[in-house]
Amino acid sequence: MSLTDVSGPPDSAPEPSTVEPPSGRPQRRSSPLAALLVRLHFYAGVLVAPFLVVAALTGLAYTVTPQLDRALHGDQLIVTTSGEQPRPLAEQITAARAAHPDGSLVAVSPGTADRTTAVVFALPELGDKQHTVYVDPYTGTVAGQLTTWFGSTPVTTWLDDLHRNLHLGAVGRHYSEIAASWLWVLALGGIILWWRRRATGRGRVRHLLVPDLSTGRGVRRTRGWHATLGVWLAVGLLVLSATGLTWSRFAGGNFSAGLTALDAARPTLSTSLTAAPVDGGGEHHHGGAPSPTAEPATFDRVLAVARDAGLDGPVEISPGEAGEAWVVAQTDNTWPVGWDRVAVDPDAGTVTARSDYADWPLLAKLSALGIQAHMGVLFGLVNQILLAALAIGLLCVIVWGYRMWWQRRPTRVDRRALVGAPPARGALRGLPWWALLPGVPLVAALGWALPWFGVTLLGFLAVDVALGLAARRRTGLTSVG
Template identity: 30%
Template sequence: MKQPKPNFYNLAWRWHFYAGLFVAPFMVMLALTGLIYLFKPQLDPLMYGSLMNVPAGHHAVSADDLLKRVKQAYPQGQIKQYLPPINAERSAQFVVINAGQELNVFIDPYHGDILGEQDAKKNLQALARAIHGELMIGTVGDRLVELAAGWGVVLVVSGVFLWWPRGQFAGVLWPRLNSRGRVLWRDLHAVTGFWGAAFLLVMLLSGMTWTGFWGKQYAEVWNTFPAAMWDNVPKSDVEARSLNSATRQTVPWAMENTPMPMSGDHAEHMAHGTAPAGPAAPTISLQDVQNIAVQRKVEPGYSITLPTTATGVFTIAVFADDPRNDATLHVDQYTGDVLADVRFEQYGSVARATEIGVMLHEGKMFGAFNQIVVLLICLMILLSAVSGVVIWWKRRPDGKFGVPPLRHDLPKWKTGVAIMLALAVIFPLVGASLIVVWGLDRLMLSRQVTRNASA
């Protein structure tokens, strides 16, 4: 007997299963680590109160004196960054590379006493951020997270198509709570996914802007500044993204692909390609740079990254909870000239929307309300992932590993096919893996048809 060709509904069902099987562990991981990072503003003062909290004083020690105290405590260390107190009751912080280890060193801004240190890469928040972004395995982890997020988009789109109400609203718009077993789990999965689809898409897409492959391409296409902004500034080959890492955010996303300016005698050294080599030797003080930040009304919470080479710059940057307060300033280490001062107003429209999306993603845009919304989304993700695995387990064919049988037989959905192909083009890693999945799917189907025919 001739087997009917699978329609798009069948295809969407199988792809939804494949995507769910791959994505579920990642979604659980992203939701749990996201929850930890979401409540960083509340957790940090509780966990590290002895390091972060100080009694408000009347006279603050200068940044240069604080720097001297830290250098005395870590004579072999390299001072990488300075974070002035965010308010009158918080300590100042230095990031120090000491014996190959990156340390957060906390210091009392009123007395100059060093309060203690923490491993910058192994504290709870840094670990959560590193796992969330790249599974703590670098580029490979970044690509896996990106692939999972891309397939998460496929999961949402195919899920909405599969569960779209077709005359029956119970079990899709609301769960049938009087049901038990598989039906109840199925309803929880469908209802959660149906109402949460838009929120999940926002979370996935805003998160993908930070990924190393798709995010970098996205930034190069959409995140541009007028070339004239850098015309009179000596530029290096280093991009501002070099200041960011898996565990530490320094410059805003919108600034990542901008060139780092260079310090020095612009007329003689830069024009003739004879820029001085060697380590940084700034002639302006750290307090001078902090004064520039204050004079230019940079929002508290900013960091000052110190130059590491003779042509490097001081970078004042704040990745603000409200993106409208973002600021990135590059300061010549010899003259104190501000070589670049980029604010939210200079971002392009897509960059502005992306920065707002990132802050919504991190739960920072509207304070506690935003945190509660993201908390609910994370819980929704956990429920959707767990319920999806449960209903598969309860319906897996003959107790084997495979796709549960379909009960539907609907005509091919051409619009759905077009959307899936568009997703494959928009997200290249998803497109490449989709081809692999499609090939394996065809192979398994052909084997199944052969077995049925021989039977």
């Protein structure tokens, strides 16, 4: 039962109890390439589907984090009554410091509309997390405190870790990378196989997008639901796969290296106050080196300069170290996004550098937008609903896939089995040279760029070849006996 030894599609030799009635048209002879794709789709579906189930369930839970934040942390995040004029940032920061005297001040996000002001402190014992004090911008009173992770509340952080790594740290990130590495393969492979099966004669689009309910019960009807729903979900699944890979552990590293090599990465913002810019400066994150002279009144002055420079909407102010400019960055992640940044000299009150989203390279723009869409914030509630529908749809596709496997099982007394047999072997030997010549380097390149795709593919091959050799040996012993 080897992936490298395929001879036909999964329906080429059905068991007597699962023979499908004739369709009234001649059966298409499967090409070696199609047969190989059938076998790959089968094995990847059976073995990778559990990873996809976990990713879909945890992703589905993550889609409701905005509502959970309001329900669980609304007292800290939302003001009950919004006024017309917010209090000075200096007054709000002083109140936050009084409520939380420990730690270094690393960022301030001024409250807008019904949102509180977030004053972020770094503490060594929190590692990459921070302690955020929330202040009512209209009264200057402290609304509460939370331990956050790059602005995320505890519940959002917990669900994010669950989806990314199952709370297992770096080791757990392998599961999500495996799921993302194979999702696009399964989606594209399924579309190709369904197209070959259904796209003949008139009404080909309808045949692809609508299941044939006239087939009665059994594997054919299940396949119809499995395939047509997969076609409807295909674009969304491909986007989830691509965006998930961009910040995965290994494939994401290769992606970032590729953007750098193509000079398509997100531009850096220099925070140097000298003539020579500091390489890589300006990439401020919570928990970075704070300024020892981050006086509360300076935040008001820096914010005013940034507003005059055109940075409207929600922003985050990150104080620099002594002798460096401060960074003010727009943080509006909903469409149309606001991601412009400026570096401000806190003493002179001037803009020393800026980086506008409009000037980003195209790949950097697409990557950033894709990540926000993957997180369900780019289009607000609509984005959440679409992600939830994708997750539920993917779960249905997987359930129907396993159901087909079970429906194709032999049921005769002398040939009874728990599940159906895998597709037959023999396709690789029949592939023409012109398919193998580019195909092998292409698969090798994909395996290098997506390491978990390459490793698991080799694992599938090794295990399947071993099972095939064992089966041949058993057959040989039986014939000799």
